[in-house]
Amino acid sequence: MHPFRYHVFMCDQQKPEGVPGCSAAGSARVLDALRREVAAQGLGDTVQITTCGSLGLCEHGPNIVVYPDGVWYGGVTPADVPELVRSHFGQGTVVARLARTDADAARAEIAANRDRYQASLRARDAAGTLPDDLNQIIRAYQESRAVLTAVELDVFTAVQTGATAADAAQTLSTDPRATEMLLNALAAMKLLEKTSGVFRPTPASARYLTAGGKDAARAAVMHSVHLWNRWSTLTECVRTGTAVTRREMSGRGADWTEAFIAAMDRNASERAPHVVRAVGTDGVGRLLDVGGGSGAYSIAFARANPQLTADILDLEEVCAIARGHIERAGLSDRVKTRTGDLRTLRMDAEYGLVFVSAICHMLSPEENQDLLRRCHAALEPGGRVVVQDFILDADKTAPRSAALFALNMLVGTAGGNSYSGDEYRGWLEQAGFRDPAHVKLPGPSGLMIARK
Numbered sequence: 001m002h003p004f005r006y007h008v009f010m011c012d013q014q015k016p017e018g019v020p021g022c023s024a025a026g027s028a029r030v031l032d033a034l035r036r037e038v039a040a041q042g043l044g045d046t047v048q049i050t051t052c053g054s055l056g057l058c059e060h061g062p063n064i065v066v067y068p069d070g071v072w073y074g075g076v077t078p079a080d081v082p083e084l085v086r087s088h089f090g091q092g093t094v095v096a097r098l099a100r101t102d103a104d105a106a107r108a109e110i111a112a113n114r115d116r117y118q119a120s121l122r123a124r125d126a127a128g129t130l131p132d133d134l135n136q137i138i139r140a141y142q143e144s145r146a147v148l149t150a151v152e153l154d155v156f157t158a159v160q161t162g163a164t165a166a167d168a169a170q171t172l173s174t175d176p177r178a179t180e181m182l183l184n185a186l187a188a189m190k191l192l193e194k195t196s197g198v199f200r201p202t203p204a205s206a207r208y209l210t211a212g213g214k215d216a217a218r219a220a221v222m223h224s225v226h227l228w229n230r231w232s233t234l235t236e237c238v239r240t241g242t243a244v245t246r247r248e249m250s251g252r253g254a255d256w257t258e259a260f261i262a263a264m265d266r267n268a269s270e271r272a273p274h275v276v277r278a279v280g281t282d283g284v285g286r287l288l289d290v291g292g293g294s295g296a297y298s299i300a301f302a303r304a305n306p307q308l309t310a311d312i313l314d315l316e317e318v319c320a321i322a323r324g325h326i327e328r329a330g331l332s333d334r335v336k337t338r339t340g341d342l343r344t345l346r347m348d349a350e351y352g353l354v355f356v357s358a359i360c361h362m363l364s365p366e367e368n369q370d371l372l373r374r375c376h377a378a379l380e381p382g383g384r385v386v387v388q389d390f391i392l393d394a395d396k397t398a399p400r401s402a403a404l405f406a407l408n409m410l411v412g413t414a415g416g417n418s419y420s421g422d423e424y425r426g427w428l429e430q431a432g433f434r435d436p437a438h439v440k441l442p443g444p445s446g447l448m449i450a451r452k
Contacts, residue, residue: 002068004048006089009065010034012051016132021054022061026077030062033078037085047089056110057100072100146185148225151218155182156209159192159199168199222255223263230411237410245411254317261294261321264358268296271388274441275357279386279449281305284352288313288378290371291342291359295322299329301355310335311351313342343367347378354378357388358445361405364415365423372431379452385428387448391438392420401444424448 010031011022031051038047055063060074064084071094076084080098087093100106124131130138150156158171165180172179183199186192191205201210208217229245236244275297281304289298292312302308312322312335319337326335342359354375360368375385390402397403402418409416421438425448428436433450440446 005046006048006069007067008034008047008049009052009055009067010049011053011055011061011063013053015058020058020061022058022063025061025075027062029078030064030076030081033081034064034085037081038089041085041090043085043089047085054113056113057106058113059109060100069094072106073098074100143189145228146182146189147191148221148228150182150186150191151209151221152225154211154218155186156191156201156205157211157218159183160201160206160210160212162198162200164197165199217266219259219262220266221263222259226255226259227408227412231408234407234411242414243410243412257317258321261318265294265296265325268294268357271441271443271445272297272300274443275386275388275447276300276304278439278441278447279353279355279384281308281353284308286351286353287311288347288351288354288375290354290356290375292322292337292355292357293318295325295329295335295337297355297357298335299326299331301353302331302334303329308334312337313340313345315339315341342371346374349378349380349383351378352380352383354383354385355388356385360387360389360424361409361418362413362416364417365419365427367415368419369427369430372427372433376431376433376452381452383452385433385450385452387424387428388445389448390418390444391424391446391448392418394420394422396420399444405444421446421448 010027012027012031013021014023015021017024031049035049038044038049055065055072057063057072057074062074062076064073064076065071066073066088069088071088073084073095076098080095084095084098087095153172153174155168155172158168163171165183166176168174168183169176169179183192184194186205187194187199191202191209192199193202207213207215209221210216211218230243233244279301281301284301284305285308287298287301287308287310289295289310289312292298292314295312298310298312302310312319312326314322314337316339319339322337323332326332326337329335343363356371356375359371363371372385372387379385390399390405392398392402392406396406396418406418409418424438425436428448428450433452436448436450438446438448
């Protein structure tokens with residue numbers, strides 16, 4: 001079977017620093033250039049590009065193999081890519097200056113590299129050295145903290161047009177020596193570029209982490225900055241069984257609330273189209289959005305159904321933020337806010353759909369049972385409740401993101417957790433709902449849907 005004229009394999013294996021390999025030689029830049037150039041030359045239906053592990057010619061990377069021709073290219077740079085795509089993929093002519101033509105020499109080099117690698121593995125195993133993947137997990141906090149500090153200080157904006165470490169320190173009111181150390185580390189992580197002592201954002205950090213970036217996300221990432229201190233208490237939380245630094249949202253301050261809602265809005269805006277398609281809006285006249293945050297889901301449902309009206313239930317400091325989003329969406333006539341505490345508020349049966357997104361993980365099992373009973377009471381006969389949240393498998397070890405998020409609730413709430421589909425089904429049935437179903441969505445969270 002040949003669904004594509006050419007199938008291109010490119011090594012992108014990550015190896016420890018100091019070890020020769022395609023990644024160290026810049027394979028990521030070549031891969032990006034290759035994908036862009038194939039698209040630019042209109043060859044997307046002709047060429048399939050697949051990343052792979054080591055091809056064995058580690059000292060001569062980045063390496064590319066083109067099938068069915070069996071052509072091996074080595075030492076490819078981004079500057080070579082337009083010629084390679086035009087000549088080989090467009091005209092069927094091999095770029096001779098980049099091609100490896102001595103099969104015996106290539107086979108011998110691959111065998112030698114394989115033997116050295118296996119000998120290294122044996123030596124590391126005999127010495128009891130931590131495996132690279134385990135060591136990376138243990139030390140992952142270092143890179144995370146460097147990025148969070150850069151976000152907190154707004155480093156990427158400070159060097160947006162290019163700045164030396166001294167210039168950045170003056171802008172940020174930070175220590176010059178320490179600032180240079182941080183900037184160098186960010187450059188090593190490929191989040192800054194450094195040329196002749198001048199630092200600038202990379203395309204990714206310019207897009208997401210600078211003020212005015214195309215998809216600026218600093219406000220949302222500040223939520224992770226605020227989570228750092230809470231996660232540092234995890235050991236004591238495991239000892240005691242609950243958060244040891246927890247404060248209610250009303251006591252966390254405007255900065256925390258704004259960052260939290262910005263992060264939730266970013267997630268919700270991405271997921272809202274999937275949710276609306278999965279749930280549907282036919283027959284829904286009124287929607288209650290419990291703990292609706294920025295209003296992203298209510299806005300999406302209202303846009304999908306011009307007859308639908310929505311009430312966002314949340315605390316006043318959150319509703320104030322939501323009203324700004326609603327006004328900018330031009331939906332102030334159909335999407336309203338209702339101030340109240342979702343833990344206690346009771347409503348009459350006036351809604352066709354009650355939507356509970358990213359709420360249940362903050363609550364204990366008993367609080368969720370009570371909430372779902374009140375959701376049942378707020379629905380018209382035949383109405384539906386939709387719970388969106390992390391939904392664990394029965395043994396609670398997957399999905400990985402949901403299992404880790406349970407710890408986020410441990411350090412931040414009195415009794416919150418990630419819950420399994422079986423737990424949600426039990427609560428829904430106890431609340432009087434029928435036919436609870438788990439609907440999987442792309443990404444880390446899913447839906448539980450049931451009908452009154």
